[in-house]
Amino acid sequence: MIKVTCAIIVNAGGLVLVAQRSETMSLPLKWEFPGGKIEPGETAEACLIREIKEELHVDVEIVSSLPPNTHKYPNVTIQLIPFVCRITSAQVLLKEHRDFKWLPKDELLALDWAEADVPIVKHYIET
């Protein structure tokens, strides 16, 4: 099983950053929370901070964690480990994704999400 961290980045107005995978990534054009695979010896928290810097060019601080979701894709099983975060540096600059948006909670579920994210989105909406 592959462990993947992801960031539910919330701004001062309560909007949530969502990112769209590019045509060339796996799960092309699906929406997700930015993040990535935990490297050997790395903590989930360190992974998250590293991945967000690599993908969005910003620093984040972790506010809280949410329950992980294990999902079986046809070719791989992932455990997606979400953290609620805040940006502590400058503006988002996309390094890998095709697009991103800041959305209010009640618009999140309308996106075409990577399947593993759906329970996490639902849980976040209820909190």
Ligand SMILES: Nc1nc2c([nH]c(=O)n2[C@@H]2O[C@H](COP(=O)(O)OP(=O)(O)OP(=O)(O)O)[C@@H](O)[C@H]2O)c(=O)[nH]1
């Ligand atoms: N970062 C991130 N990955 C997710 C989410 N949901 C989800 O199913 N994934 C999957 O978890 C894996 C994350 O790996 P990654 O983002 O570091 O890897 P990658 O694009 O290089 O994927 P690849 O191994 O298919 O090339 C991918 O297979 C991705 O499709 C999510 O919300 N955020």
